[in-house]
Amino acid sequence: MYPTRPRSALRTAVVWEVVRAALERRSAELGRPVLDVLDTGGGTGNFAVPVARLGHRVTVVDPSPDALFALERRAAEAGVTDLVRAVQGDTQTLPEVTEAGSVDAVLCHGVLEVVDDPAEALGNLTATLRKGGLVSLLAANRNGAVLARALAGHFAEARTVLDAPDGRWGAGDPMPRRFTGDELGELAGAAGLRVTSVHGVRVFADLVPGVLVDTEPGAMEALLKLELAAAEQPAFHAVATQLHLLAELA
Incomplete structure (x- = not known):
């Protein structure tokens, strides 16, 4: 299952597969099927709703009321209203809207690029985690x-x-x-996180002409498999549009 429509899945499949597997592992480690997940900047719920469909409780903190309204509508359509909570705010207000040490995983996708202080933002996110909690960090490369x-x-x-x-x-x-992989790693380390994996995201998807994907039979599925395979190889990280780090609270 991918969190977006098939065409958009080319850009999100890598992150989704890593997040899904990480949540599954963490749930098994803790011995409980339901995790508390914080999605900061989660907007309309591209990831929050699919995570909720896995059975986890998700709190989405986003500054846009319009995005949160769309999130609530999407959650209702997916039948997960009881598992999704929408909160207006940002990384600076997290201490006011989220209890410290209360979540098992944090999704931080496309946030560090736009905040005033990435180190402070990541520190506020990390403060919400329980010991051993996960962070999914996606940023422009x-x-x-x-x-x-x-x-x-x-x-x-x-x-x-x-x-x-x-x-x-x-x-x-x-x-x-934008960040290099080393810069993201240093930010994570300074926030008390241990990076467990790095993936390149959108290695080919933004470079291949859309007409090839839309018109060639089987092209999209083949490109999707290529993206998933290349994402794990460090040689391709340098050319990816985004970098995805999975980390845990040490």
């Missing part, structure tokens, strides 16, 4: 952006991404910040 800008013919912008401290290609770049 600086090196992947270098490749993407170069392939688009924007060579000066590619060089700017390579050298800029925030990994941006200029004032028109919609992404506030």
Whole structure:
């Protein structure tokens, strides 16, 4: 099961498979079928609702009331309203809306790129975890952006991404910040987390012309299998659009 429609699954399958398996393992370790999961910046529930469908309780903290409304509607359609709680807030207000040491897993997808202080944000997230709790951390990859800008013919912008401290290609770049794998690892370590796995996300999905995937019989399934296989190989991490770290509270 993937948390989004098949076309979008090309971009989310890797993360979903890692998260699903990690939650299953943690549930077995604790000897209880229901985990408490915090999805910060979870928006409309692309991951929260599928996690709830696994039987876990999910709290989504997001600053957008419109996104939370869509989340509640999606949860209702999936029949998991009783397992999904929507809370308006952000990483800065987490201490006010989530009890310290109260959750088994945290999903932090596409959040560190946009917060004012990534270290503070990750620290606030980690504070919500019980001992041994999991963190699924997904963030934009600086090196992947270098490749993407170069392939688009924007060579000066590619060089700017390579050298800029925030990994941006200029004032028109919609992404506030990008990270290298080492930078994400250092942030995780400083927050008291131990990284257990790293995966490259969207290694090929953003580079392959959509017409090939949409028109060639079996192409999407084949590309999906390729994404899953390449994600685990460190050689492909440098060219992925995003990096996914799975970590646990030491």
